[in-house]
Amino acid sequence: MAAPNLSHDPLEPLPLIEGTHTDQTINDSLLTHVLRGAGKGWWMLFGCALSMLGLLVIAISWTLYKGIGAWGNNIPVGWAFGIINFVWWIGIGHAGTLISAILLLFQQKWRTSINRFAEAMTLFAVICALLFPLLHTGRPWFAAYWLMPYPSVQRIWPQFKSPLTWDVFAVSTYFTISLLFWFLGLVPDLAALRETTKSKTKRFIYGLFAMGWRGSGRHWAEYKWAYLLLAGLSTPLVLSVHTIVSFDFATSVIPGWHTTIFPPYFVAGAVFSGFAMVMTWMIPARHFLGLKHVVTMKHLENMNKIMLVTGMMVGYGYVMEHFIAWYSGNPYEMGQFFLTRWHGPMRWIFRTMVFCNIVVPQMFWSKRLRTSIPVMWVAAILINIGMWCERFNIVVTSLHRDFLPSSWKDYSPTWVDLSLFIGTIGLFSTLFLLFLKFVPAVAVTEVKELRHELAEHDAVAGETHA
Amino acid sequence: MSGGHEDSGFVARRFVVAEFATPEALLAGTRKVREGGYKDVDTHTPIPIHGLEAALGLGRPKIPAIVLCGAIAGICIAYSMIYFCNVIDFPINIGNRPMHSPPANIPITFELAVLLAGGSSFFGFFTLSGLPKPYHPIFESEQFGRAAIDAFFLSVELPVGADADKALGDVRAAGAASVELVHESER
Numbered sequence: 001m002a003a004p005n006l007s008h009d010p011l012e013p014l015p016l017i018e019g020t021h022t023d024q025t026i027n028d029s030l031l032t033h034v035l036r037g038a039g040k041g042w043w044m045l046f047g048c049a050l051s052m053l054g055l056l057v058i059a060i061s062w063t064l065y066k067g068i069g070a071w072g073n074n075i076p077v078g079w080a081f082g083i084i085n086f087v088w089w090i091g092i093g094h095a096g097t098l099i100s101a102i103l104l105l106f107q108q109k110w111r112t113s114i115n116r117f118a119e120a121m122t123l124f125a126v127i128c129a130l131l132f133p134l135l136h137t138g139r140p141w142f143a144a145y146w147l148m149p150y151p152s153v154q155r156i157w158p159q160f161k162s163p164l165t166w167d168v169f170a171v172s173t174y175f176t177i178s179l180l181f182w183f184l185g186l187v188p189d190l191a192a193l194r195e196t197t198k199s200k201t202k203r204f205i206y207g208l209f210a211m212g213w214r215g216s217g218r219h220w221a222e223y224k225w226a227y228l229l230l231a232g233l234s235t236p237l238v239l240s241v242h243t244i245v246s247f248d249f250a251t252s253v254i255p256g257w258h259t260t261i262f263p264p265y266f267v268a269g270a271v272f273s274g275f276a277m278v279m280t281w282m283i284p285a286r287h288f289l290g291l292k293h294v295v296t297m298k299h300l301e302n303m304n305k306i307m308l309v310t311g312m313m314v315g316y317g318y319v320m321e322h323f324i325a326w327y328s329g330n331p332y333e334m335g336q337f338f339l340t341r342w343h344g345p346m347r348w349i350f351r352t353m354v355f356c357n358i359v360v361p362q363m364f365w366s367k368r369l370r371t372s373i374p375v376m377w378v379a380a381i382l383i384n385i386g387m388w389c390e391r392f393n394i395v396v397t398s399l400h401r402d403f404l405p406s407s408w409k410d411y412s413p414t415w416v417d418l419s420l421f422i423g424t425i426g427l428f429s430t431l432f433l434l435f436l437k438f439v440p441a442v443a444v445t446e447v448k449e450l451r452h453e454l455a456e457h458d459a460v461a462g463e464t465h466a
Numbered sequence: 467m468s469g470g471h472e473d474s475g476f477v478a479r480r481f482v483v484a485e486f487a488t489p490e491a492l493l494a495g496t497r498k499v500r501e502g503g504y505k506d507v508d509t510h511t512p513i514p515i516h517g518l519e520a521a522l523g524l525g526r527p528k529i530p531a532i533v534l535c536g537a538i539a540g541i542c543i544a545y546s547m548i549y550f551c552n553v554i555d556f557p558i559n560i561g562n563r564p565m566h567s568p569p570a571n572i573p574i575t576f577e578l579a580v581l582l583a584g585g586s587s588f589f590g591f592f593t594l595s596g597l598p599k600p601y602h603p604i605f606e607s608e609q610f611g612r613a614a615i616d617a618f619f620l621s622v623e624l625p626v627g628a629d630a631d632k633a634l635g636d637v638r639a640a641g642a643a644s645v646e647l648v649h650e651s652e653r
Contacts, residue, residue, distance in 0.1 A: 023512060023616030149551055157551035159558070166573040173581040180588040188614070192512065195611035211598035214605070215613050217496075217509035217518045219595040224514050225529040226591035233533075233584045236576075244573055448616075449513040452489070 033289040052426020059419035072413040081417040082136035084391040089129035095274025096122030101234035113294040116443040124431040128424040163247035170244040188445040242266040255336040256398030265317030272310035273387035279380035304370040311361035356386025479650040484642035492618040496521040498640035506623035510613040536586030544578035603650035
């Protein structure tokens with residue numbers, strides 16, 4: 001542990017684990033929130049989440065009963081809420097993958113306390129995202145026929161030159177790999193839970209999911225490689241999934257979609273919005289679950305720095321879109337960016353986006369603001385809103401004013417659109433609250449490993465000083 | 467519990483289970499026990515410990531090769547599937563674009579390579595480690611649960627007919643804080 005007299009030195013990094021701990025205290029403090037009964041607050045939140053989930057069930061049932069006509073989109077705005085929400089949710093998942101995979105490969109020790117939490121968010125966000133492409137086909141039970149290459153009596157195959165088919169493979173691979181990676185990391189923690197719980201039922205259930213893990217050295221030897229390679233494989237997925245999602249737009253000819261900057265700009269936006277969503281949940285969760293000693297101010301500050309960086313990448317994307325529109329000399333491109341976006345009927349959505357995504361993160365330059373919990377929580381929520389507005393701009397604003405003024409048409413969502421969106425927030429919250437109740441929210445084993453590493457590091461540092 | 471029933475032919479496996487105070491003691495103890503001629507030695511720790519592979523005398527891990535095979539299989543399956551569907555079985559001419567267009571095949575080929583490589587990493591690990599295995603004799607030890615929390619254990623499976631007392635003494639001499647003999651239960 002760091003010497004106490006150094007704790008106020010501004011050159012000394014903030015601690016990753018606060019206080020003095022043993023493996024036993026880490027184990028117990030990180031597992032209590034799973035083992036104790038659900039509190040009043042949890043039940044209240046769960047009730048809210050369930051009622052939003054009910055709204056989702058109603059909206060889906062109505063969509064299936066009435067058909068896609070129940071939604072607000074119509075030509076020329078053929079894609080609207082369905083695709084906005086799909087892109088928004090998929091983007092949110094990216095923070096989890098970045099934290100668990102890329103930061104692992106870069107050996108960023110601070111990822112350890114937040115990776116399990118963020119990976120769970122990835123899974124739930126992708127589940128929410130997957131609902132929309134399925135529903136927007138109108139007849140989800142047919143979607144399997146159209147999307148999956150399997151030998152049917154119709155002898156017809158998907159068109160593999162279409163980005164929409166790429167999307168199917170990209171998103172389903174993303175979900176599967178994220179699930180495997182998450183579960184593999186969870187196995188030793190479930191074994192710890194199995195041994196910590198006093199209840200026989202819980203011991204049985206956690207034991208079942210722990211797969212009989214007994215911490216064998218032979219198993220660890222292969223496990224470390226399996227985990228590292230899954231991280232390595234997830235790393236290109238962070239870049240590829242949203243790249244392929246952006247191809248859905250970029251390979252078309254609509255002004256506002258037809259740009260080469262889309263892939264990197266989508267990926268940066270995905271990480272940006274994902275971190276904002278992690279912050280939105282992490283700040284209350286670390287308080288209520290008693291995780292402040294492992295999710296310290298250093299973690300929050302680092303996440304804010306990542307939001308500042310990715311926010312500026314997104315800002316660069318916006319500037320570049322405008323520059324290329326002007327540089328191309330194409331009147332439709334210029335009309336889209338300089339007239340429609342800034343001054344058209346949807347201008348408030350565009351301006352909200354610029355404020356939330358470009359202006360708001362700039363305050364993280366200040367150390368005082370990026371270490372203030374209320375400030376970062378409000379900023380995270382504003383960034384979530386801003387990123388939703390960004391997708392609205394890309395999808396709806398581009399479509400409702402295309403080439404011919406005779407085909408221009410305004411757009412407004414219906415109650416079904418809004419209910420589906422609110423409903424997926426309910427679905428996400430429900431799954432997430434269940435996760436917080438039944439699964440350790442912090443990777444216990446990895447935090448123990450980190451504690452040993454830090455202790456060793458301090459021991460070596462102590463010897464060289466002495 | 468101990469010994470075997472002649473009618474079922476069951477012979478209980480026996481394990482010496484020993485706790486070590488620190489990871490370093492466990493590493494040294496593991497080396498000593500293996501030098502003492504014991505074959506089926508294993509360690510049980512809450513966290514992976516650096517240097518245990520060498521102490522246990524394990525060879526190169528097999529997972530990387532399995533994952534590579536998975537990735538190559540994914541590439542081959544994806545590319546040949548696309549080629550078969552869009553060139554051989556049901557060619558569709560759209561604006562006279564080539565039937566076989568490699569750039570358009572990259573995303574799915576890549577995704578399937580990642581999917582099968584990741585899947586082989588996950589399932590390869592569970593196959594190699596013989597998990598899920600709900601029952602293992604070592605769980606008979608009362609103390610062993612702490613191997614998942616904060617304790618460092620060594621286990622030695624004794625061959626049939628080996629002298630248990632000698633083994634207990636050898637493991638204790640290797641620096642164990644506590645030792646016990648565990649029998650498999652018949653279920």
